[in-house]
Amino acid sequence: MTTELKSIVCPICGCLCDDLEVTVEDNKIVKMKNGCAVCEAKMVHGYNSEERILKPMIRKDGTLVPVSMDEAVHKAAQILADAKYPLLFGWSSSTSEAQRVGVELAEELGSALDNCCSVCHGPSVMATQEIGIPTCTLGQIRHRADLIVYWACNPWASHPRHVERYTNFSEGRFEKSEWKEYIQKIKATSGKKKLAAAARQSHFMKYQPPPRPQTCVVDAPPQTIQKMGRKMIVFDVRKTMTAEAADYFVQVEPNKDYEIIQALRCLVNDQELDVDKVGGVPVEYLKEVADALVNCEFGVIFFGLGLTASAGRFRNIEIAIALTRDLNKKTKFVISPMRGHFNVTGANVVFAWQTGYPYALDFSQGYPQYNPGENTAIDVLRRGDNDATLVISADPGAHFPKAAVQNMMKHPLITINPDWNAISRLGDVVFPTQWCGIEYEGTAYRMDHVPIVLRKVVEPPQGVLNDEELLTRILAEVRKIKAEKAAAAPPKTKCAAKVEAN
Amino acid sequence: MVDQKLRATIITGRTIDQGVGKELGKGSQEYFDSAAVCFMDKVDMIKLGLRNGANVQVTSKYGSVVVKARKFPRGSMPGMVFIPCGLWANAVCGDDTFSMGMPMFKGFPVDVEPAPDQTVLTLNELLKKEFGKGM
Ligand code: SF4
Numbered sequence A: 001m002t003t004e005l006k007s008i009v010c011p012i013c014g015c016l017c018d019d020l021e022v023t024v025e026d027n028k029i030v031k032m033k034n035g036c037a038v039c040e041a042k043m044v045h046g047y048n049s050e051e052r053i054l055k056p057m058i059r060k061d062g063t064l065v066p067v068s069m070d071e072a073v074h075k076a077a078q079i080l081a082d083a084k085y086p087l088l089f090g091w092s093s094s095t096s097e098a099q100r101v102g103v104e105l106a107e108e109l110g111s112a113l114d115n116c117c118s119v120c121h122g123p124s125v126m127a128t129q130e131i132g133i134p135t136c137t138l139g140q141i142r143h144r145a146d147l148i149v150y151w152a153c154n155p156w157a158s159h160p161r162h163v164e165r166y167t168n169f170s171e172g173r174f175e176k177s178e179w180k181e182y183i184q185k186i187k188a189t190s191g192k193k194k195l196a197a198a199a200r201q202s203h204f205m206k207y208q209p210p211p212r213p214q215t216c217v218v219d220a221p222p223q224t225i226q227k228m229g230r231k232m233i234v235f236d237v238r239k240t241m242t243a244e245a246a247d248y249f250v251q252v253e254p255n256k257d258y259e260i261i262q263a264l265r266c267l268v269n270d271q272e273l274d275v276d277k278v279g280g281v282p283v284e285y286l287k288e289v290a291d292a293l294v295n296c297e298f299g300v301i302f303f304g305l306g307l308t309a310s311a312g313r314f315r316n317i318e319i320a321i322a323l324t325r326d327l328n329k330k331t332k333f334v335i336s337p338m339r340g341h342f343n344v345t346g347a348n349v350v351f352a353w354q355t356g357y358p359y360a361l362d363f364s365q366g367y368p369q370y371n372p373g374e375n376t377a378i379d380v381l382r383r384g385d386n387d388a389t390l391v392i393s394a395d396p397g398a399h400f401p402k403a404a405v406q407n408m409m410k411h412p413l414i415t416i417n418p419d420w421n422a423i424s425r426l427g428d429v430v431f432p433t434q435w436c437g438i439e440y441e442g443t444a445y446r447m448d449h450v451p452i453v454l455r456k457v458v459e460p461p462q463g464v465l466n467d468e469e470l471l472t473r474i475l476a477e478v479r480k481i482k483a484e485k486a487a488a489a490p491p492k493t494k495c496a497a498k499v500e501a502n
Numbered sequence B: 001m002v003d004q005k006l007r008a009t010i011i012t013g014r015t016i017d018q019g020v021g022k023e024l025g026k027g028s029q030e031y032f033d034s035a036a037v038c039f040m041d042k043v044d045m046i047k048l049g050l051r052n053g054a055n056v057q058v059t060s061k062y063g064s065v066v067v068k069a070r071k072f073p074r075g076s077m078p079g080m081v082f083i084p085c086g087l088w089a090n091a092v093c094g095d096d097t098f099s100m101g102m103p104m105f106k107g108f109p110v111d112v113e114p115a116p117d118q119t120v121l122t123l124n125e126l127l128k129k130e131f132g133k134g135m
Helices: A037-048 A069-082 A096-109 A122-131 A138-144 A162-166 A179-201 A241-245 A257-268 A283-295 A314-327 A344-355 A377-383 A402-408 A422-426 A467-488 A494-501 B016-024 B029-035 B042-048 B123-131
Strands: A002-008 A020-025 A028-033 A057-060 A063-066 A087-090 A112-115 A147-151 A231-236 A248-251 A298-303 A332-337 A389-392 A413-416 A429-431 A442-445 A451-454 B006-013 B037-040 B055-059 B064-071 B080-084 B106-114
Touching: A020 A037, A028 A037, A037 B016, A057 A069, A069 A096, A069 A413, A069 A429, A069 A467, A087 A096, A087 A377, A096 A112, A096 A344, A096 A442, A096 A467, A112 A344, A112 A377, A122 A314, A138 A162, A138 A332, A147 A283, A231 A241, A231 A283, A248 A283, A257 A283, A257 A314, A298 A314, A314 A332, A344 A442, A377 A402, A402 B123, A413 A422, A413 A467, A422 B123, B006 B042, B016 B029, B029 B037, B037 B042, B037 B055, B042 B064, B042 B106
Parallel strands: A087 A112, A087 A389, A147 A231, A147 A298, A231 A248, A298 A332, A389 A413, A413 A429, B006 B080, B037 B064
Antiparallel strands: A002 A020, A020 A028, A057 A063, A057 A429, A442 A451, B006 B106, B037 B080, B055 B064, B055 B106
């Protein structure tokens, strides 16, 4: 039987594109429309490949052996209940309903609790808490923004439909799409290349290739930087596909974003700079960029990990927000982080409404404590504080520095992922789970904090639970084990009870 | 004269091929082909006498890994190398967080040298080597 489903939400990146059209045949996705290459790789091929985990497994004598769900749940609960300070990490590719149960589990265990934001936009969260953030929804940007700045991010690779759906290539109510101009630009470039190739082959003309620049060179801003209507400026350390599509690309020296943003702040505030270059960029070019920023009607800065992971960390974001604030004295400007996983924003939101804090939590005192740089996953791991780890819907095996994972390997590791990623391959108790947004529905928060309901497209494999069901079972088993332990413990002396009460 | 070694600044990040590869499965050939690579400037490759697809060893203060060198297709970025996010990149990334939780994913020094006699390890081989575990 063939079913055509419309308005399906993509469960991959923070764009949460909600216009996918999916064809299902015999409980399998066979065709898809509107998704990007990454989306198609998952929704049509990856979700159902031989990389899928279908049975719970426990490592016995070094090898993973399939076991029953009850045995795996008991084993995982035993590990967590026996540990003094487990770390619960991941959550960003799961539903908000599962994240809520995760917080309850962390509280029950007195554990460390962190989500993927600590290795992506954690510094952005910290900066936002310091000075606030002028921002808006992607819908408003789509309809109104005439100047889009992508700073240290490459949506062409990480959020492939961001430009098409929300910024320059989208047809807004008040701003036109830039597609036509982009296609003309591509045609002109390929025409030039063809002419050069023909000249090279010609016997009459000796083609001299242009000399290659030996250092990073920033070209002067083109006329289009001051044009009316939509325009795109990209700041990055290397020329990405996004940079190629931009009206103006500024190549920044690595780790020099802070200086450039600070210079732009001076120029926007009509101050003079007494240097010629900042971060490899001539000040006269920055002046033209500052003019473009001030002269737009509604501008937006999207920023990525190039700011959060480079020298300066959260100070880079703080200063970028300060620039946006300065610009708001002269025009309308907003700023927005390019959140990666489809529900990493949701993890921050759920953690915050449950505990008051968005990530980097420590429940070891019985109440939530928040301290990024101390309770964040990498810091807990590098100190070797934790004595067990649970990883859910994330792959620190492939995305954490080696030293952190090596410390994780010293203690039991429980993993909950639908497929054999790097961390599942390293697990001691490995749970299969359903693909959310494909095999069950749930809530996810888009990068601009808009909650969207992910839809179910196909039936899950038999016996495989979803994240929320699985965590609820583990939590119940942990409570049972703890109650049994408490009952079996010798009665406390008056003195010991008093000490505990204190 | 061909140089023995290049002192460069490393950046790790996403590429669309790595995105497609990871969604097809971390054990897939596509993931291996897209993540176990190091993009370099053409000028730097000439300096090291490297051809497109040659094996290079990237070494930082934190670790070392062998990947395939690829010419960066756009613009120039001498003195900078780019490895897509993944296990191979993380073999050289550091866990210093400067009290902010964010490790060293971008903008620190590495040495790049030709490694014609070494092989690029697959995901399973690298997991075994780095963590002594695997499937
Ligand atoms: S841009 Fe992101 S959300 Fe949209 S289809 Fe691609 S991967 Fe999915």
